Amino acid sequence: MSQALADPPADTRAAPRARRPAPGGRTLLVRSGAVLVLIAVWELLALAEIWPPVVLPGPGQVWHQLLATSDTANGQGGYAGSTLLERLGVSLRRVGYGSAYGVLLGVGLGLVMGLVPLVRAVTEPAVTFLRALPPLAYLSLLVIWFGIDEEPKVYLLMIAAFPPVAVATATAVTGVNRQDVEAVQALDAGRGHVIASVVLPASAPEIITGVRLAVGIAYSSVVAAETVNGADGIGGMVLNAQRYNQTSVVVLGLFVIGITGLLIDSAIVVVQRVLSPWRGLV
Amino acid sequence: MSVTRRSVLSLLALGPVLAACGVGGSSSRSSSGSERVVRVAYQNFADSTLLVKDQGTLEKALPDHRITWTAFDSGASINTAFLGGAIDLAVIGSSPAAAALCPPLNIPYKVIELLNVIGDSEALVAREASGVTKIADLVGRKVAAPFSSTAHYSLLAALRQAGVDPAAVTLVDLEPQNIQAAWQRGDIDAAYVWTPVLSGLQQDGVTLTDSAKLATAGRPTLTFTVARTEFIDGNAEVIAKWLEATDHAIGLIKTDPGVVADAVARQIGSSKEDAAAQLRQNIYLTHAEQRGPDYFGTKDAPGQLANRLRDAAEFLHDQKKIDAVPDLETFRAALLGPGAVDGE
Numbered sequence: 001m002s003q004a005l006a007d008p009p010a011d012t013r014a015a016p017r018a019r020r021p022a023p024g025g026r027t028l029l030v031r032s033g034a035v036l037v038l039i040a041v042w043e044l045l046a047l048a049e050i051w052p053p054v055v056l057p058g059p060g061q062v063w064h065q066l067l068a069t070s071d072t073a074n075g076q077g078g079y080a081g082s083t084l085l086e087r088l089g090v091s092l093r094r095v096g097y098g099s100a101y102g103v104l105l106g107v108g109l110g111l112v113m114g115l116v117p118l119v120r121a122v123t124e125p126a127v128t129f130l131r132a133l134p135p136l137a138y139l140s141l142l143v144i145w146f147g148i149d150e151e152p153k154v155y156l157l158m159i160a161a162f163p164p165v166a167v168a169t170a171t172a173v174t175g176v177n178r179q180d181v182e183a184v185q186a187l188d189a190g191r192g193h194v195i196a197s198v199v200l201p202a203s204a205p206e207i208i209t210g211v212r213l214a215v216g217i218a219y220s221s222v223v224a225a226e227t228v229n230g231a232d233g234i235g236g237m238v239l240n241a242q243r244y245n246q247t248s249v250v251v252l253g254l255f256v257i258g259i260t261g262l263l264i265d266s267a268i269v270v271v272q273r274v275l276s277p278w279r280g281l282v
Numbered sequence: 283m284s285v286t287r288r289s290v291l292s293l294l295a296l297g298p299v300l301a302a303c304g305v306g307g308s309s310s311r312s313s314s315g316s317e318r319v320v321r322v323a324y325q326n327f328a329d330s331t332l333l334v335k336d337q338g339t340l341e342k343a344l345p346d347h348r349i350t351w352t353a354f355d356s357g358a359s360i361n362t363a364f365l366g367g368a369i370d371l372a373v374i375g376s377s378p379a380a381a382a383l384c385p386p387l388n389i390p391y392k393v394i395e396l397l398n399v400i401g402d403s404e405a406l407v408a409r410e411a412s413g414v415t416k417i418a419d420l421v422g423r424k425v426a427a428p429f430s431s432t433a434h435y436s437l438l439a440a441l442r443q444a445g446v447d448p449a450a451v452t453l454v455d456l457e458p459q460n461i462q463a464a465w466q467r468g469d470i471d472a473a474y475v476w477t478p479v480l481s482g483l484q485q486d487g488v489t490l491t492d493s494a495k496l497a498t499a500g501r502p503t504l505t506f507t508v509a510r511t512e513f514i515d516g517n518a519e520v521i522a523k524w525l526e527a528t529d530h531a532i533g534l535i536k537t538d539p540g541v542v543a544d545a546v547a548r549q550i551g552s553s554k555e556d557a558a559a560q561l562r563q564n565i566y567l568t569h570a571e572q573r574g575p576d577y578f579g580t581k582d583a584p585g586q587l588a589n590r591l592r593d594a595a596e597f598l599h600d601q602k603k604i605d606a607v608p609d610l611e612t613f614r615a616a617l618l619g620p621g622a623v624d625g626e
Contacts, residue, residue, distance in 0.1 A: 244381065
């Protein structure tokens with residue numbers, strides 16, 4: 001099955017190529033240019049001192065904080081005991097665990113929801129309910145139940161990550177082409193084989209889109225997760241700096257969170273293209 | 283006009299535009315027009331200011347002014363509000379006030395009054411089950427406190443006083459309600475926090491020290507009224523009426539605490555007994571007492587308050603939370619004190 005899709009005939013390949021956007025090189029140049037212009041405008045605003053530096057720190061101050069928080073010998077070991085990279089590592093580890101558990105739970109539940117209509121009818125409202133809850137609201141509950149260490153943070157990220165994956169998987173599974181399923185069943189395939197060779201590969205693009213959303217949501221919730229005893233992560237750094245009105249550190253933290261989030265998202269898009277190369281061509 | 287998809291979509295697009303027109307009208311910062319606005323930031327703990335708010339004393343004394351009262355959870359957020367130019371007068375602790383007077387914040391406000399010296403309403407408590415009986419036992423243990431608060435400063439002062447290096451203790455930054463949860467689960471060994479959470483902890487804990495003891499040992503934590511310098515210059519009457527109202531309320535705490543406890547109970551939603559107990563835990567000074575040498579002093583003989591603020595600033599500098607500690611003169615200049623504005 002995958003054989004036929006992996007090698008499309010030459011003439012169908014030519015048409016999609018013409019529809020693709022401008023070559024990668026030019027896009028990169030335009031994007032870099034736009035970022036540089038934004039930084040220049042920011043520097044001009046900071047120099048004009050329309051607002052005091054503590055309200056709008058300039059790029060120079062943020063850069064200085066980047067160097068200061070990465071320096072282990074500056075008297076406080078980076079920022080309040082940990083360097084920027086250590087903090088990033090701690091937060092990424094939490095997001096990693098939370099997303100991984102959330103994705104596993106979401107794919108598993110979504111599969112069952114898609115294949116068994118009764119399960120879907122029962123669990124879909126619950127999943128949508130969870131999706132609507134803001135993480136900061138149930139964090140206190142998790143702290144009361146699980147304490148102040150790693151558990152409530154990872155569980156919070158897991159709860160934040162699992163609904164998009166579950167919904168995407170359920171939708172994808174129910175949307176699998178009946179004819180493909182029947183074709184494999186006609187070849188006398190068992191239930192497991194049908195799922196492994198038809199349902200999952202056909203749902204893969206949508207599932208990975210759900211994963212992309214889930215990781216994004218989990219990553220943006222890491223600051224919320226670190227409001228309680230999260231002093232060693234990057235969210236903790238932003239919250240601590242905000243308490244003392246150290247605006248340049250807050251801006252640095254936000255940039256680091258945003259840029260690493262962007263990189264992670266791009267990585268997932270690459271994985272999606274590798275796992276489902278037919279997407280966009282059929 | 284027939285209802286087409288296009289017409290519905292264009293109507294929906296109007297929504298945000300119309301909503302945006304409503305913004306900005308009520309949030310203007312200037313005191314233009316016939317009504318002058320006084321924006322007060324207060325905190326929800328038992329204090330004389332809650333009586334002033336409850337009885338509407340300020341509103342009655344300044345009929346042509348509009349007073350807005352906004353509750354804040356911490357001094358740090360009040361500093362942020364000052365930075366945004368959103369507040370004129372505030373009730374704030376000595377730690378965040380000291381931070382505000384130093385670079386890089388350099389918030390242009392002045393201390394106009396001492397509302398109370400924090401007594402045993404803030405204390406260091408250790409869980410009975412942890413086996414900690416004195417401060418020196420805290421080495422290697424987990425101690426929680428809300429960072430950047432007076433409790434945090436008092437914790438560090440207590441550790442230093444007992445000869446314990448703060449780096450040898452695992453300090454955890456938790457808000458009071460999370461301290462309560464962590465305490466019940468046994469995740470922390472001790473905490474420095476204030477009432478009402480403190481009263482709950484003290485039921486199965488050992489009180490190691492409190493802010494009253496630290497105050498007598500030269501490390502007081504205090505609650506101030508601060509006002510924007512620009513606001514003071516243009517609104518001497520408002521400042522005078524505020525000082526009059528709070529001086530009267532402070533006097534009432536000594537002579538008729540029941541009235542104040544009633545007002546506090548109404549404002550924070552506690553019982554009258556709890557409010558009365560919380561009031562008793564702090565030390566209140568009349569304006570005459572505040573002008574003594576231990577506090578504001580006079581212009582020719584400045585009091586010790588500036589030195590205490592500078593001590594607090596040095597602690598913050600040690601933790602790299604401020605860039606530099608200004609000299610004593612800066613702190614003296616920021617302490618206006620009651621009576622200095624009245625011109626008495």
